[in-house]
Amino acid sequence: MSVNPSWFLILSALLFSIGAFGLLIRRNVLVMFMCVELMLNAANLSFVTFSRMLGDIGGQATVFFVLVVAAAEVVVGLGLVVAIFRRRHHAVVDDLSSMKG
Amino acid sequence: MNPITVPSISYFTMAPMLVLFVGSVLLMAAASLLRHRLPEVVSTATSVLLGLGALVVSILQWDHLIRHGSSSTVAGALVLDGFSVFVNITVSCAVILTALVAHDYLARLKFDSAEFHILALLSASGALIMGAANDLVVVFLGLEILSIALYVLVALNRKNEKSAEGALKYFVLGGFSSAVFVYGIALTYGATGSTNLAKMGTYLSANVVHRPGLLLAGIGLLAVGFCFKIAAVPFHMWTPDVYEGAPTPVTGFMAAVAKVGGFVAFLRVFETAFSTQQSTWAPLLYTVALLTTFIGATSAIAQHNVKRMLAYSSINHAGFILLGVVVLTKAGFAGSLYYLFTYSVMAIGTFALLGVLGGARDEDHDLTSYRGLAKRRPGVALSLALLLLAQAGMPFTTGFLAKFGVIEATVAHGEIPLALLAMVSATISAVAYLRVGIVMYATHDVPTPVSDGSSFKDRAEGSLLLEVEPVATTHEVPVAPTTGLAIGICLAVTFYFGIAPGALLDFARQAAQLLR
Numbered sequence: 001m002s003v004n005p006s007w008f009l010i011l012s013a014l015l016f017s018i019g020a021f022g023l024l025i026r027r028n029v030l031v032m033f034m035c036v037e038l039m040l041n042a043a044n045l046s047f048v049t050f051s052r053m054l055g056d057i058g059g060q061a062t063v064f065f066v067l068v069v070a071a072a073e074v075v076v077g078l079g080l081v082v083a084i085f086r087r088r089h090h091a092v093v094d095d096l097s098s099m100k101g
Numbered sequence: 102m103n104p105i106t107v108p109s110i111s112y113f114t115m116a117p118m119l120v121l122f123v124g125s126v127l128l129m130a131a132a133s134l135l136r137h138r139l140p141e142v143v144s145t146a147t148s149v150l151l152g153l154g155a156l157v158v159s160i161l162q163w164d165h166l167i168r169h170g171s172s173s174t175v176a177g178a179l180v181l182d183g184f185s186v187f188v189n190i191t192v193s194c195a196v197i198l199t200a201l202v203a204h205d206y207l208a209r210l211k212f213d214s215a216e217f218h219i220l221a222l223l224s225a226s227g228a229l230i231m232g233a234a235n236d237l238v239v240v241f242l243g244l245e246i247l248s249i250a251l252y253v254l255v256a257l258n259r260k261n262e263k264s265a266e267g268a269l270k271y272f273v274l275g276g277f278s279s280a281v282f283v284y285g286i287a288l289t290y291g292a293t294g295s296t297n298l299a300k301m302g303t304y305l306s307a308n309v310v311h312r313p314g315l316l317l318a319g320i321g322l323l324a325v326g327f328c329f330k331i332a333a334v335p336f337h338m339w340t341p342d343v344y345e346g347a348p349t350p351v352t353g354f355m356a357a358v359a360k361v362g363g364f365v366a367f368l369r370v371f372e373t374a375f376s377t378q379q380s381t382w383a384p385l386l387y388t389v390a391l392l393t394t395f396i397g398a399t400s401a402i403a404q405h406n407v408k409r410m411l412a413y414s415s416i417n418h419a420g421f422i423l424l425g426v427v428v429l430t431k432a433g434f435a436g437s438l439y440y441l442f443t444y445s446v447m448a449i450g451t452f453a454l455l456g457v458l459g460g461a462r463d464e465d466h467d468l469t470s471y472r473g474l475a476k477r478r479p480g481v482a483l484s485l486a487l488l489l490l491a492q493a494g495m496p497f498t499t500g501f502l503a504k505f506g507v508i509e510a511t512v513a514h515g516e517i518p519l520a521l522l523a524m525v526s527a528t529i530s531a532v533a534y535l536r537v538g539i540v541m542y543a544t545h546d547v548p549t550p551v552s553d554g555s556s557f558k559d560r561a562e563g564s565l566l567l568e569v570e571p572v573a574t575t576h577e578v579p580v581a582p583t584t585g586l587a588i589g590i591c592l593a594v595t596f597y598f599g600i601a602p603g604a605l606l607d608f609a610r611q612a613a614q615l616l617r
Contacts, residue, residue, distance in 0.1 A: 032273055050287065056295075058290075069241070072245070076252050096266045098263055099341070
């Protein structure tokens with residue numbers, strides 16, 4: 001049984017939108033990180049789908065780069081959260097408002 | 102099975118980024134293997150030498166480029182052309198200047214200085230990769246190497262709560278913009294069948310795209326990703342907070358290097374791959390450029406914190422540089438490149454002065470603390486006033502020629518309303534710069550003694566006596582020789598090339614012509 005590849009593209013667009021809306025709506029920093037991951041993985045799904053559709057291996061190779069970058073990004077992000085957590089004991093973005101204007 | 106073909110690699114093309122990257126890794130190894138903290142002098146000297154090394158290699162590259170023309174390597178993923186060499190030279194200069202500025206600052210705030218230099222060098226190598234990248238995936242990798250190191254640099258001041266807050270804001274929005282960028286790459290890859298910019302350009306000029314929606318969505322998402330990085334309205338919200346929270350030398354570095362990398366990649370992607378689609382994306386970028394210049398200028402006026410004011414002014418500058426992307430002509434590229442170089446130098450110099458004026462803990466950036474600065478510290482006040490006037494576009498400075506270049510290119514392309522409105526925004530932003538000048542020169546830090554019927558002469562003498570011991574001396578930080586040297590270089594470049602612009606203008610024009 002073969003599935004029409006456009007379904008995968010629709011799924012990836014949905015995942016990307018869920019990630020983007022989640023990032024804008026949710027206030028917990030960790031959940032926001034997860035939303036970024038969701039967006040990146042939605043892009044990965046598109047890459048693999050297009051790679052199959054075009055018969056080109058380049059798209060699948062790109063996924064590895066994106067995965068590595070995502071991992072590196074989270075390492076730094078969690079470091080920042082820990083740095084803030086040490087001072088405040090929770091990580092909600094609404095409290096991070098000492099700068100305005 | 103076909104054997105795997107290994108693409109030819111020109112190490113000469115990659116030399117500047119390798120110098121910075123390998124140097125930073127070695128510095129990291131040395132700093133972590135030593136039992137004691139690496140002396141500040143050693144890490145600063147390493148950073149300056151690596152910057153000089155990269156600069157020398159870049160000048161050799163320029164020479165090679167003039168003689169043999171542009172070339173591409175690693176299966177077309179990296180190029181050696183006018184843009185890439187321009188980025189190499191600009192970023193190398195920025196690395197040297199930042200290392201000099203940071204030397205005293207890091208010692209004063211008791212930071213681990215090796216940490217700063219390692220991250221700055223890594224970040225700079227990311228900007229160089231962006232400048233030379235001819236493949237969207239490589240652009241993305243350069244962008245991330247640049248950004249991830251910058252997130253940490255912004256958070257470097259652990260004693261200041263704003264530093265971590267700024268870093269987290271930068272990180273969340275930066276992560277969001279990278280994800281948008283990657284999705285943009287995926288969609289354009291699906292529409293054109295390649296991530297290589299040259300192949301995409303050839304495909305789009307030879308074929309009618311049968312999925313135009315996919316392509317347009319992809320181009321839009323890529324533009325959004327770039328606009329985040331260069332702080333264009335409406336994706337500029339992070340800029341003031343991050344600029345304010347970051348340690349001041351980092352702010353200068355970020356204003357210079359992140360803008361150079363982001364803009365040159367932006368120019369290259371839209372010129373090489375999407376120039377055939379200009380009619381669809383130009384109106385959008387037109388609006389973005391207009392909004393960026395105006396919101397940057399008007400918000401700058403409303404600020405009381407000088408660092409935030411300069412953050413908004415950098416948004417205004419980004420709008421001007423964006424004009425070169427909107428018109429997409431050789432003259433526009435030359436204008437944008439020239440603007441990027443001169444703005445980098447001015448920004449590093451200005452933020453170096455702010456780092457000195459910020460006091461022992463780098464926290465006094467309120468405009469009121471600048472009152473009467475011209476009397477207390479005439480040299481610092483004069484340098485700051487000159488650099489701010491140059492940013493405002495005063496004639497006989499590079500700031501004027503930079504604005505002139507992009508405006509001229511915009512007019513030549515027929516976008517006269519855009520050029521006029523951009524100039525209006527420049528006038529508005531000049532108010533913000535002049536306000537700092539007025540506060541420094543026309544106000545007194547010590548309130549005049551109460552008039553108890555004494556004569557004007559007495560009061561004048563009283564105020565003179567008071568100025569022998571100004572109130573603010575306790576926080577005042579002297580200008581260290583290295584910082585002074587960096588500020589001197591920035592001033593010299595800004596005025597020398599403002600009065601005798603030939604060499605730098607030719608450099609930018611040739612770099613724009615030699616685009617691959």
